[in-house]
Amino acid sequence: MESAIKTIVTTFLKSAGGKDNLSPKAFQKLVQKQFSGVMEDTDSSAAIMEMQKGLDENSDGKVSFQEYLTLIGYVANTMSQKHCEPKEAAS
Amino acid sequence: MYLYFVSQSKPAPATMPSELETAMESLITVFHRYASKDGKGTLNRRELRELMENELSTFLKSQKDPAAVDKIMKDLDANGDGQVDFEEFVSLVVGLSIACEQCYQLHMKKQTKK
Numbered sequence: 001m002e003s004a005i006k007t008i009v010t011t012f013l014k015s016a017g018g019k020d021n022l023s024p025k026a027f028q029k030l031v032q033k034q035f036s037g038v039m040e041d042t043d044s045s046a047a048i049m050e051m052q053k054g055l056d057e058n059s060d061g062k063v064s065f066q067e068y069l070t071l072i073g074y075v076a077n078t079m080s081q082k083h084c085e086p087k088e089a090a091s
Numbered sequence: 092m093y094l095y096f097v098s099q100s101k102p103a104p105a106t107m108p109s110e111l112e113t114a115m116e117s118l119i120t121v122f123h124r125y126a127s128k129d130g131k132g133t134l135n136r137r138e139l140r141e142l143m144e145n146e147l148s149t150f151l152k153s154q155k156d157p158a159a160v161d162k163i164m165k166d167l168d169a170n171g172d173g174q175v176d177f178e179e180f181v182s183l184v185v186g187l188s189i190a191c192e193q194c195y196q197l198h199m200k201k202q203t204k205k
Contacts, residue, residue: 007113
């Protein structure tokens with residue numbers, strides 16, 4: 001579990017390339033590289049742009065570490081719900 | 092809204108999952124391994140302590156202090172039902188990630204100074 005957290009942090013830091021935030025371009029790259037298995041439309045830059053706007057709580061046009069964690073939390077929750085569904089249906 | 096883009100019906104991808112997908116998958120697996128011990132799908136105080144003891148032994152030292160476990164439990168339990176569900180567990184992951192990030196930043200600054 002600790003290594004999973006490290007992966008989450010280092011993935012952001014690598015993509016940000018030493019900066020505090022992800023630029024729209026860096027965010028698009030990250031989503032395409034890391035989320036293509038769990039999301040649709042990762043090949044559409046318009047869809048990713050739309051998602052970035054949804055995350056951008058302070059509307060600075062960039063994705064901060066906090067905003068990135070919001071996305072991680074959201075995706076993890078969705079994945080977890082899926083994980084539980086088959087079991088609930090079976091019981 | 093970014094909610095649309097998470098696939099609800101897409102079958103498992105044929106390609107290898109990415110590092111980040113694997114990391115999230117392992118968080119989910121860990122949570123459910125501890126959460127299912129008492130038959131409920133959420134963590135009670137004992138399960139949370141076990142998870143912290145076994146899975147976060149390098150990051151956290153407070154699991155040995157019962158008062159600290161109580162405090163973490165209370166902080167995480169947003170709806171006050173005495174259980175930590177997956178959504179509440181994610182707050183712990185977010186908190187640890189933030190702490191971990193600050194640690195990395197400090198570490199990198201030290202390295203560049205040298």
